[in-house]
Amino acid sequence: MKILLQLFEKVRPVFEDKGVLSPMKPLYEAMENFFFAPASKTLYAPFSRDPLDIKRYMSMVIIALLPCVAASLYFFGLQIISMIVVSYAAGGLVEVAFAVIRKEKIAEGFLVTGLIFPLVLPPATPLWMVAVGCAFGVFVGKEIFGGTGRNLFNPAIVGRCFLALAYPAAMSASWIEPGSGLTGRLLQYVTGSNVEAITSATPLVEAKQGVFADTLHLAIGNISGSIGETSGLLIIIGGIFLLLTKVSNWRTVVGVLGSAVLFEAILHGVNPEQYAPALWHLFAGGLLFGAFFMATDPVSSPSTNQGKWTYGVLIGSVAILIRNFSGYVEGMMFAILLGNIAAPIIDEIVFSVRLRMLRNE
Amino acid sequence: MKLRGGYNLKIEGRPGGFLDKASLPETLYLPLASRSFNFSQICTVHGRHVVVGDILARDPDNYDIPLLSPCSGQVDLESTTGHVVLHELSGDESGVQIKYDDAKHAHKMGSADFERHKLLNLGAWEYVKDAYTGQTPDPLSTPQAVIVSTIQLEPFLVRGDVLLEASLQQFTRGLEHLQSLLEYQPIYLVLPKIKTDISAKIKEHIRGYAWVKTIDVPLKYPYDNAAILSRHIGLKRGDGFIWSLNADGVVAVDTALTSSKPCVERVISVAGPGAKHPLHLRLTAGYPVAEIRKRYAQKHAVAVDGGILTGQLLTDDIKGISVDCKGITFVPERQSREFLAFVRPGFDRQSYAPCFMSSLRGLFAERLTNSVRGEVRPCVSCNFCEEVCPAGITPHRLHKLIYQDDIDEIERSRIDLCIECGLCSFVCPSKIELMHEFQEAKGAIAKEKAAAAKREADAAQQTDSE
Ligand code: SF4
Ligand code: SF4
Numbered sequence: 125m126k127i128l129l130q131l132f133e134k135v136r137p138v139f140e141d142k143g144v145l146s147p148m149k150p151l152y153e154a155m156e157n158f159f160f161a162p163a164s165k166t167l168y169a170p171f172s173r174d175p176l177d178i179k180r181y182m183s184m185v186i187i188a189l190l191p192c193v194a195a196s197l198y199f200f201g202l203q204i205i206s207m208i209v210v211s212y213a214a215g216g217l218v219e220v221a222f223a224v225i226r227k228e229k230i231a232e233g234f235l236v237t238g239l240i241f242p243l244v245l246p247p248a249t250p251l252w253m254v255a256v257g258c259a260f261g262v263f264v265g266k267e268i269f270g271g272t273g274r275n276l277f278n279p280a281i282v283g284r285c286f287l288a289l290a291y292p293a294a295m296s297a298s299w300i301e302p303g304s305g306l307t308g309r310l311l312q313y314v315t316g317s318n319v320e321a322i323t324s325a326t327p328l329v330e331a332k333q334g335v336f337a338d339t340l341h342l343a344i345g346n347i348s349g350s351i352g353e354t355s356g357l358l359i360i361i362g363g364i365f366l367l368l369t370k371v372s373n374w375r376t377v378v379g380v381l382g383s384a385v386l387f388e389a390i391l392h393g394v395n396p397e398q399y400a401p402a403l404w405h406l407f408a409g410g411l412l413f414g415a416f417f418m419a420t421d422p423v424s425s426p427s428t429n430q431g432k433w434t435y436g437v438l439i440g441s442v443a444i445l446i447r448n449f450s451g452y453v454e455g456m457m458f459a460i461l462l463g464n465i466a467a468p469i470i471d472e473i474v475f476s477v478r479l480r481m482l483r484n485e
Numbered sequence: 486m487k488l489r490g491g492y493n494l495k496i497e498g499r500p501g502g503f504l505d506k507a508s509l510p511e512t513l514y515l516p517l518a519s520r521s522f523n524f525s526q527i528c529t530v531h532g533r534h535v536v537v538g539d540i541l542a543r544d545p546d547n548y549d550i551p552l553l554s555p556c557s558g559q560v561d562l563e564s565t566t567g568h569v570v571l572h573e574l575s576g577d578e579s580g581v582q583i584k585y586d587d588a589k590h591a592h593k594m595g596s597a598d599f600e601r602h603k604l605l606n607l608g609a610w611e612y613v614k615d616a617y618t619g620q621t622p623d624p625l626s627t628p629q630a631v632i633v634s635t636i637q638l639e640p641f642l643v644r645g646d647v648l649l650e651a652s653l654q655q656f657t658r659g660l661e662h663l664q665s666l667l668e669y670q671p672i673y674l675v676l677p678k679i680k681t682d683i684s685a686k687i688k689e690h691i692r693g694y695a696w697v698k699t700i701d702v703p704l705k706y707p708y709d710n711a712a713i714l715s716r717h718i719g720l721k722r723g724d725g726f727i728w729s730l731n732a733d734g735v736v737a738v739d740t741a742l743t744s745s746k747p748c749v750e751r752v753i754s755v756a757g758p759g760a761k762h763p764l765h766l767r768l769t770a771g772y773p774v775a776e777i778r779k780r781y782a783q784k785h786a787v788a789v790d791g792g793i794l795t796g797q798l799l800t801d802d803i804k805g806i807s808v809d810c811k812g813i814t815f816v817p818e819r820q821s822r823e824f825l826a827f828v829r830p831g832f833d834r835q836s837y838a839p840c841f842m843s844s845l846r847g848l849f850a851e852r853l854t855n856s857v858r859g860e861v862r863p864c865v866s867c868n869f870c871e872e873v874c875p876a877g878i879t880p881h882r883l884h885k886l887i888y889q890d891d892i893d894e895i896e897r898s899r900i901d902l903c904i905e906c907g908l909c910s911f912v913c914p915s916k917i918e919l920m921h922e923f924q925e926a927k928g929a930i931a932k933e934k935a936a937a938a939k940r941e942a943d944a945a946q947q948t949d950s951e
Contacts, residue, residue, distance in 0.1 A: 170920070172911075370840070
């Protein structure tokens with residue numbers, strides 16, 4: 125370790141203001157501080173700080189997603205790994221480019237975006253589409269707003285939305301029948317040309333035709349769907365881990381899931397023929413994944429606790445509305461986008477109510 | 486207002502219940518400027534011989550609060566800038582009664598006013614602050630209430646129980662003296678919500694005092710803060726001063742009024758993760774910082790005047806303990822850079838958010854250093870700062886407004902309610918210097934207001950002269 129640290133010390137001058145590679149300083153700093161805890165000391169009170177930093181904070185999300193990633197390898201094949209790598213490369217490139225242009229530090233947000241983005245794609249999406257989508261998402265969803273922390277939208281959702289609108293045909297031809305047996309598809313590399321593996325149907329598509337997949341399959345995940353979205357149970361496990369670490373806020377999750385289940389239960393109660401049971405909807409499609417991993421993105425959701433409730437309820441009910449009363453089969457994506465737009469307004473309202481309550485103090 | 490937010494940090498270095506007395510040093514260095522006072526008006530001359538309780542300087546902006554000589558010695562105004570230095574010290578010959586019953590004071594004012602002057606000139610008024618502003622209140626005013634706190638929740642300041650154990654008698658007598666200065670206003674006595682030996686004893690002692698109202702406060706930092714408590718009780722800003730003082734202040738009141746002695750001794754804590762053995766120390770203002778460092782600090786530790794959350798870095802040009810010092814906290818300097826720190830399991834890390842394996846074990850105290858422990862990043866709206874803020878304001882929103890430089894909106898968002906407890910900066914994973922930003926913004930707002938007031942006054946003068 126000493127040697128590595130010395131190496132960093134040695135090459136630092138090259139990246140300093142007058143060095144040959146000074147424009148690349150953000151990259152150098154990111155590398156150095158990735159390997160070694162940053163050297164800065166407190167100048168102002170408080171003179172000690174909490175050990176949690178953004179790197180750790182973001183890593184928690186990655187840990188929480190690992191069960192889903194592992195399951196997806198089993199169900200859909202090894203191409204998932206290359207998709208994740210491509211997504212990281214494309215997202216990272218945009219992030220680094222902007223850090224260099226703005227002379228700012230490289231923020232860790234893309235570590236999460238780079239992993240979440242492929243998980244919401246169909247499992248046989250061509251790699252070039254993964255790259256384009258991720259780059260677009262990071263660029264439009266984040267960088268043009270000023271980078272991590274200032275983004276209005278969740279970049280992964282923006283990328284996903286872009287692909288869905290720009291290449292609808294290619295996307296709907298990229299679903300894969302899940303593997304089964306001992307090794308599943310663990311030893312396969314599935315692409316769009318593996319005709320026997322490709323399917324066009326996901327449970328939500330079939331539901332439009334009145335065919336409902338078994339809820340048990342939805343919970344376990346041996347069903348076609350987006351890479352990370354199929355196994356309800358693993359998503360819940362990862363999601364609860366995130367809630368326990370306080371990285372995601374339970375109010376958002378309960379808001380989304382509670383309102384969706386309640387709304388769907390009412391619909392089902394009114395007309396059981398036409399509307400599926402609430403439990404089925406809970407596990408189908410991206411509702412769980414969206415609630416636990418996407419709606420909870422702290423930057424693009426309201427920051428106040430009261431705001432998070434409102435935001436969650438908004439997303440949950442809009443998702444169910446779209447699923448049941450529109451031509452689209454999946455509503456989560458648009459519901460979260462809508463929530464992202466509403467977030468700053470919700471926050472403003474909460475703030476002005478708060479200030480009014482403080483008026484007499 | 487309900488008590489909200491707050492957070493108890495678990496850090497190694499809490500001072501023990503032991504109270505040590507520092508021996509008389511060779512030289513005392515009394516700083517002329519401290520955190521709350523600026524003794525700019527010198528009342529002595531170079532070379533003069535002074536005795537205990539002689540007034541060395543006064544603070545003209547704070548009701549002429551005096552800087553008292555803690556013992557007999559020779560004044561030296563020239564050797565160290567910013568300090569009154571005392572050489573050739575000799576301890577206080579106890580029995581020397583300060584003759585305060587100056588007839589020239591007594592006949593000019595009523596007896597209550599006389600007592601207040603005594604408090605001021607014998608150095609007890611230094612301990613009294615206004616709950617909301619934190620400034621010294623006018624000693625001649627009548628407050629709307631008095632808040633006396635027996636607990637001290639910030640790590641690592643003087644523990645109220647240690648102090649009271651040593652002087653419970655004086656404490657209750659001091660309360661009576663305080664009451665005699667008031668008309669009908671209540672004295673709120675802040676006690677810990679849990680039952681402790683000392684709180685039981687206090688309750689026993691004050692049983693007959695109808696004018697004392699006790700408030701039981703949960704032991705969570707910073708619920709002992711006077712501004713938070715005033716809001717909690719429902720005392721209004723603008724209804725007059727609220728005197729707030731701690732147990733040591735009440736004891737000082739007793740010293741001044743019962744025995745007419747100058748209050749020159751104080752108890753401070755010398756603690757923190759960088760202290761050799763954290764303890765309480767009885768000493769006088771002016772005690773050399775270097776001496777304390779030599780005796781009680783570990784190697785490579787920075788010294789902080791005050792607690793770890795709200796203190797100020799003790800720079801090398803401050804040579805002695807100031808009159809309003811509550812404690813010295815030593816924080817070890819971070820020595821090495823950990824390899825891949827953020828992926829370590831972290832069994833030994835104590836964090837606000839349970840993101841470390843240490844959440845699986847019970848509570849323990851971590852040995853913290855002065856490392857920021859991360860890089861500064863844009864706010865991710867994680868909401869931690871809002872959760873811990875005891876004032877009910879929204880730190881991350883203030884941060885964004887400060888970034889936009891929107892002074893009006895900052896003011897409207899009630900930055901004035903911030904009590905500068907430091908919790909928001911402590912928990913922020915993006916390592917944003919929230920509290921420091923707020924202090925600066927408050928300063929800027931105050932300056933702007935003063936400038937506006939001056940402009941108005943000038944304009945009024947002009948219209949007058951026309
Ligand atoms: S704790 Fe820091 S990162 Fe989190 S909301 Fe507050 S300012 Fe933002
Ligand atoms: S905003 Fe002020 S009162 Fe609130 S946590 Fe920060 S320092 Fe404390």
